[in-house]
Amino acid sequence: MYESLHNHTLISDGSQTHLEVLASAQAAGFGVIAFTDHDVFPDTATQKQLHDYVGPVKWLLGIELSCGLPTELGGSDKGNLHVLGYFCDPDEPTLKAYLKNLSESRYVRMRRQLKQINELGFDLTEKQVLDVAGISAPGSFHVVKALLQLPTSAGLIEQLRQQMEVAAETDPEVAKRYSKMMASGPVQYPYTLFMQSSSFIPMPQDTQGNAMVDMDAAVKLIRGAGGVAMVAHWYFQEDKFSRSYLERALADGRLDGVETAVFNTQNGDADCTDAINYLVTLAETNNYAQVMGIDGHYERDFEIFKASGQAERSIGQTKALIKRFSPNLTESNY
DSSP states (O other), X not given: OEEEEEEOOTTTTOSXXXXXXXXXXXXXXXXXXXXXXXXXXXXXXXXXXXXXXXXXXXXXXXXXXXXXXXXGGTGGGSOEEEEEEESOOTTOHHHHHHHHHHHHHHHHHHHHHHHHHHHTTOOOOHHHHHHHHXXXXXOHHHHHHHHXXXXXXXXXXXXXXXXXXXXXXXXXXXXXXXXXXXXXXGGGHHIIIIISTTSSSOOOGGGGOSOOOBHHHHHHHHHHTTOEEEEOSGGGGTTTSOHHHHHHHHHTTSSSEEEEEEOOGGGTTOOOHHHHHHHHHHHHHHTOEEEEEOOBOSXXXXXXXXXXXXXXXXXXXXHHHHHHHOOOOTTBOO
């Protein structure tokens, strides 16, 4: 049965509860699921629900930790990464304190993002974003989702897209990012146009807040909680975190492994085949740990993953991970 070691729920930017994700996984023919919400573990009540679960799907608790680039690449001033942490103790004090600070900083970041966005001509309120976020701390995903619900957003985004298209005619770097944006589809337009520090219209650096640490500090937090740290969907950050740099980071043991592929609704029509093949070859040639998953946010993402042509590769990855690292399996039913 298929396995996905990258999935989100309502406590970050997913659309289902933990038990609903397990039900969807079972219906889609998946045997193993890792819960990897952004910068948050489920609360005690949800953890009890998971431990009381008696269905056939194996689950393990993880996290997708937001962090800056390595310090020598500029840290959070130059962009951010996501690092998957598996088998972490959710109650480890240092990691728990970091997640609390990060959650609080999201509200500060949201207000700074709203200021920037509305200066571009949009009219998005804090309440609209919080209504979308629901029980989770507001992330950029919620800001964009709320923005796209505004009747006037489509026209303004199209104006900015046209500006970037014109700039791409004379600037090769802009052209490269524009081409990637167009391949990814409209849901990704805001991120490339104005929602990131590297966007066509850059978001101010201080929207990242002061709580975010760099990659090495994030890996240390994960390992300090007994976990295993794998860089997530690296190819979305290749322009900031090059192949040669990734290879050095893995060779130097600064990461425990790499996520080779994700397939979901949000990826649009972007063709990441070359990058996926590169990551698989890199991991297999050097015997690095590797994982893959849906990066699921919606129920339909299970079918997108199955249709990718890569799903068969997911079978057996959890056993391989456990065999390699011999982790504490307390927060799982494996």
